[in-house]
Amino acid sequence: MENHTILEMRSITKEFPGVKALSDVSITVRAGEIHAICGENGAGKSTLMKVLSGLYPYGDYSGSIIFQGSEVQFKDIRSSEAAGIVIIHQELALIPELSIAENIFLGNEPTRFGVIDWDKVNRETLELMARVGLSEHPTTKIKDIGVGKQQLVEIAKALSKSVKLLILDEPTAALNETDSQHLLDLMSGLRSKGISCIMISHKLNEIEQIADSITIIRDGKSIETLHVKEDGVDEDRIIRGMVGRSLESRFPEHTPKLGEVFFEVRDWTVGHPSVPDRLVAKGSNFSVRRGEIVGFAGLMGAGRTELARSVFGRSYGNFKSGQIFINGKEVTLKSVPQAIEAGLAYVTEDRKSLGLNLLDDIKSTTVSANLKKITRNLVVDKDEEYKIAEEYRKSLRTKTPSVNEGVAKLSGGNQQKVVLSKWMFTDPELLILDEPTRGIDVGAKFEIYGIIQRLASQGKGVIVISSELPELLGLSDRIYTIFEGAITGEIAREDASQESLMKLMTASKKAA
């Protein structure tokens, strides 16, 4: 392998209002290698790739990028592509209704006298498809081929732009075993032809299998770069690098008072809403005690949210089979109103698009899931509404001039408090909190932890879904791990560590 450097990113710092997403990150990629970037969710991997691909233009960040020996300043994606850097995002950027050939040459169509030269398009598409091992007809529509093949089309598209450095963000996240292996083989093939790759992945076994070197990013900083062969890196080594921070005392004091099991889910199986044969939950079993905080650990896309939402009145996916028991009695919750009626509450991970009506104000949001309670003779009692919103504002210490303010004006932490108050007002027995502290600053996190613990002390069951392992370890009494729709483990807090969880979450071969 050649040892000269194709890319060097030096001291990249990128700030968003209030957050330092990247601070002093450096990374060096050698020519003709596959370089993996590892880190927890939120560590800053995708931000770094957006800086590199010009999505965050020069001037938006500080630091320098040296590509093929000279410093580059990309204004946009076009300019980085012109230099030979192509990024393939996790969500594929293909147009379903257009053909493979049209997609490959979209925005880059060869013309003769101003007219698209279809012969050339189809001829070159065939060549490109042969290079990535696709045997479809060039005029096949994207929507008619599977995700695995779509991924290959993306790579073919990159090749058409004479790519020198290919960036793949979670390339195998949506693929099955066979397709993943095919893709990995293709990547080694490209490597042997001198194309360098940067690959972001959560699947450590794949990284171990294919990567030449690994840069670990944690909390927006580059921690270390490992050379797989030279350093004899294995999964354990990567995990240690990824999580290697100590548990700070970021949690309020709390002594759990556990009661009997009151909520139980058995053999819960749910199909994907649009892909017929894919299961998002595979025979999952779990239970919650009164006063217990149960953690759900899993990487992005593992099926945590899907599981929670399918339990919450089947609001996601195609229900296949399974039972729910509340206080030992089986219940059927076919709709969200039924689930709310049965004492369930679900706080979504996606506050802006699923949790809030951003046009609404605080007081009407607070009562919106339980309007019946403040309605007398058909009339929604606005005095009650104001009073209730005020009570929650005070008890949760939401920072706002008044409950008449629009929720869109609040910070993330205060929006989350409004969402929590909305669900607390339904007086639930079981609260499912999906990433309750996402996008929230440290101070507000501490307060939200306090609220969660207070709810548990009141004898309610709480399920916390989180990508942040320290959060789960600090908060939960018991933790389930989820990988690809299946529950892979159940660990009491005393026995759990970040390493043991990470192993179960990545279904590592060495799992206990």
Place this chain on the structure above:
Amino acid sequence: MNSLKKIFGGDTRQFGMIFALIALVIFFQWQTGGKTLTSGNMMNLFNGNSYILILAIGMVLVIIAGHIDLSVGSVAAFAGIVVAIAMRDWGLPWFGGILVGLLLGALIGAWQGFWVAYVGIPAFIVTLAGMLLFRGANQFVGKSNTVPVPEGFQYIGSGYLPEVGPVTGYNNLTVLLGLLLVAFVIYSELRSRKRLARVGAEVPEMWVSLVKVGLISAAILYATYLFATGRPGTSFPIPGLILGALVVIFGFISNKTIAGRHVYAVGGNRHAAELSGVQSKKVNFMVMMNMSILAALAGMIFVGRSTASGPFDGVGWELDAIAAVFIGGAAVTGGVGTVIGSIIGGLVMAVLNNGLQLLGIGADMTQIIKGLVLLVAVAFDVYNKTQGKPSITGLLTRNFGNKSKPDLPSEVRSPDSEQSISTKEVISKS
């Protein structure tokens, strides 16, 4: 300026729309040499526009929920012809005719609501189909003929409040109506002061309330005077009465009931609403059905006024109704709008129409002017929103409707917003 702010609460610009309406009335009053504010003209204005305003009431709910209804003109025409034929051929009395019309409206609404809510076809398509379908049905049923309606039925379209009680020189019922309205304005102001005091919010000074109530009462009393002193046999028109009742009912529903809240919730963020237990399909079905019932009612009032149902009734009404709703501050994307705002929007168009007619300006210029007014009103709104300032028409109706939505801060609307949202995704996803 400061005192104005105190009287109307918050920003004086909130009242841009009402001021525009008043300015328009004064302008035409001056330009036509006093022909605008006369009993006869005011009655004409109400009689000639009530059906559009009734449509606007239904339309604003449809638009708040995030849909549109292009079929209202055709539905109105179809209901009109069926009712006219039912009364002529089956000998139904006028109230039987009204009942048949409303039932037919409900049926048509259920049909369109089914496709929109349960099959999931965009309302634009469903009602475009409905527009063709029911226009054709009108001409098929009526054989493209004009069918007259009996006198009793004409009352709902061109009747007036009757003369009762002692001879006072005024129409007694109209005067009574005006006085009741003034009493209600005073009562609700007192109640709102009490309520503010009870929940511990700031209560405006007494003189502010006095001036506010005084101004509104004066306007009501002047209108009462105009309507009560028309030529003999005229008074406050029945279509105006029906309109008034509908404004009160739908203002109440949209503002104070769970059903109303759910319409705003579905329009504002359907997924969030569903996850809060709102049955969005039911909501969508109901707003579409309600729209068609009101369209049928509007059609019957029009038939009553023009004494016969014809094959080209209601052509273009949908556009007038939609224009009124958007001038009244509703958002194309749903979630925003008020009943009262849409009525004001409709009145602006109506006064414009009426005034230009009185000035003898042709239909060609009138259309051009109306088109520009619609464009400018909404452009002004959009401009203010992109500047991060509150929307004029959106805020305008807050004091009346109480349900106007606070505007998104610039952070969410401005072009950077994509960035700031995706920022959070990046941070959480990577």
